[in-house]
Amino acid sequence: MSTDTTIFFAGAALNLLVAILIVRFIYYPVTQDKRFVFTFLAFNTVIYFVMDLLTSTELSVGVGFGLFAIFSVLRYRTTDEISIREMTYLFIVIALPVMNSVMISDAHIIQLAFANIVIVGLLFVLEKEWGFRFAGSKSIIYDRVELIAPEKHDALIDDLCRRTGLPVEQVEIRKINFLNDTADIIVYFERPDADESKETTTLVKQAAHS
Secondary structure (H helix, E strand, O other): OOHHHHHHHHHHHHHHHHHHHHHHHHHHHHHOOOOOHHHHHHHHHHHHHHHHHHHHOOOOHHHHHHHHHHHHOOOOOOOOOOOHHHHHHHHHHHHHHHHHHHHHHOOOHHHHHHHHHHHHHHHHHHHHOOOOOOEEEEEEEEOOHHHOOHHHHHHHHHHHHHHHOOOEEEEEEEEEEOOOOEEEEEEEEEOOOHHHHOOOEEEEOOOOOO
């Protein structure tokens, strides 16, 4: 087996291993969300092979980073928006194969290993919230539009705290549908544990009158 072939397989294996560590053992245990696992791993693997092809045929490195830039701003046009957390992980799993393919082709093995270890370690520490205070968020379809007015902000917070059971600290109003008397809002709250970090869509119905 030639040296180039060995480097190719070693780089692909390292890149996939690091991606699996990040997605399966850092991202997934915190979010418990399988929707983006396929996307993260597929993007990471395919981009590594594309980058290896570009470097092996001696095309401009600028072409490779141009491809990276295109994918880094790509968003799937679905009914659900990709949250900041998922966009960050998408950026990381796209950046990894670009970095790994370039560094391994230049035989920068020590730098390559150090960079991957630092990225995995940093993500692990951040997700464990060591020394940091993170706020959780939930997307809510809210039915009491009369409380959306700025002068009723305190009443809105109290109502959300009572009906969701969350220590709501801040509310972001995204859309108001007067046709259905609902509002699309995001509530932010102090997250007591990692399990509440998942961003979900909840339909909050008006509580029954006592």
